[in-house]
Amino acid sequence: MHLRPRHVRTRLTLWYLGVLSGVLALYIGSTLAFLSLSQRRELDRRLHAEFETVEDLLVAAPDGVIRMGGHGDEESGRLVEVWSADGGLLYGSEALHGETLGGPAPSRVPMKESLDSVMLADKTPLRVLSRAHQVAGRDLVVRVALSEERQRHEWRELMLGLLFGLPLAIAIAGLGGHWLAQRVLRPLDRMAKHAERLTAENLGERLPVENRDDELGHLARVFNLSLARIEGSFAQLRRFTADASHELRTPLTAIRTVGEVALQDPQNPDRYREAIGSMLEEVDRLSRLVGSLLVLSRADAVPALRRQDLCLIDLVKNAASLLEVLADEKGQRIEVHGDPGVTAEVDALILRQALINLIDNAIKYSPPDGLIRIDVERDETSAAAIAVSDQGPGIPQADRSRVFERFYRIDEARSREDGGAGLGLSIALWAVQAHGGRIDVQSQEGAGSTFRIVLPETSGRPAG
């Protein structure tokens, strides 16, 4: 089972404690190792000094007995043994109380010196230096030992001190770490609480940014930006819903009124026929409106484009030829200019929809005998561009950014007469954006407008 603490601050603290414990353990370990090494070195150095003293003090009595001169061993704490080459014990310190220093059998001691650690029966740890020595021409093995008890004791005390201190240090560090983590994360908590309170109603509120430059401030700013976008979409949605209901209500009212009024005129088949026809016209308008809304609602999900490498001018000509009769009726001309070499990977059906809507608009708003000019070109940035220019009244500056909004009409009365619901440009924009492109509007009041579709060159291949 995998245990995972719920809070980031707990996780942070635990991580921190883990690392800290590791570091402390390493530190304690190396301190103890270093201490024991330097103690041993110091002891060995002393042992050598004692050995030299002992060498000077050893004398052989005329009877062949080896004896120790000077003050004896007790004072310096050293223990001495002298062995004959054939393995007989010739001398031993009194402090040994008859025990031997143990260790390797003296006969096998090589002529050069050896250092060993041994332990007496009373658990006193000893360090023993053995070396060959000649006294009065006799080959002897001399062994000098010093107790390691004091060093062991010091080492143990230090170790215990460190080990008992470790949990305390870790506990203090843990508390401190937790406090720090909590302190650092507190703004995050506040942001979360704030975000929790957000609903569709108070989307206008923003998170407090405590420090613009640190990571949390950055987070808050990013969050606020998203909030602003969501608020915008919500507002748009609200407007859209209101507009859509209005647009749906208008034909519904007509149907209802026409139907009711016709019913008040009994037994008049012609009147009925007229009324039903009129109602069906409104139904048709409703169906078309619902159809457009469906196109746009599907547009909100990213459409799967069926892209093909296409000659754009052909696509433009195709769209223009469909609508040519409409221009023709008004005595207008549609001219298509451009380089047949300009191609792009596009979904012909969807992009054509955009073109048809733009050209239809151009025809609607251009005066009789006007000219609608369509230019297909590859612009400096090597993107493909299609510009549809009309000779209409132009779009006031204030309306330019809004003409693509759903149901937006510059002139209510006029476009309604044409049967448009104000969705044509929204659909065009959607179709172009689905290709990763954009539509620019240039307009001069009284001198016409130009809608320019710009398609990225790589529209066929998503980046990366």
Added chain:
Amino acid sequence: MAEDYVRISSGWQPRAPAYYWRTVQILIVEDEAKVAQALKEGLEREGYEVTLASTGEEGYYLLGARTFDLVVLDLMLPGRTGLEILGTLRARDRAIPVLILTARDAVEDRVAGLDTGADDYLVKPFAFSELAARIRALLRRGRTEQVSRLRVSDLELDVPARRVRRGDRDVELTTREFDLLEYLLQNRGRVVSREMLARDVWKETDRATPIDNVIDVHIARLRRKIDDAFDSKLIHTVRGVGFIVREGSA
């Protein structure tokens, strides 16, 4: 008979479509009572015998118990959904033509319907005239009709030569105008909706386009060429529904 026309392969076909010895049986599975009743009346007027089923279960039962020549199936039904019925029907390997009705204009829906074995689909709200036309087309299926000459009153279309005569005068038509007139004449005596024209003559799938205006302009031009110089008008507008070609007033 003034409205007769010549069919090379199947010859003259009566207005009430009969399958040689009996009336065509149509099952409509549709839960919306108003729509179902209107469809029943409309199709009965066209000369079919219509049975209604208002739930999926009922439709399923009727399909097992009786023989139908065509099924009109709503995809969204209480109980068994239209797709389930269609699936079981096709599993029994019945070659009955099935026309599905869907209120969801999602491509996946249509694809699912057609994949499951539907022969055609219509998206609600549809024009009744279009439903009638689709049903006729499905019932005709397999029998190719090559019509070489279409005639209404003194208007005559020579289809292979793409020539049009009204009375003793040749009429010059553009390609689109000819296609439009041919379609109207093929459906002579029946109302043709703008949806049908957009789809079958212009091959436009999307009605959000300004195609209706284009259709209206073409109809106006056709009238100018075909009807203006004559007292008896052939192309009539049925308000709110579409157009009809026939002799006399609409």
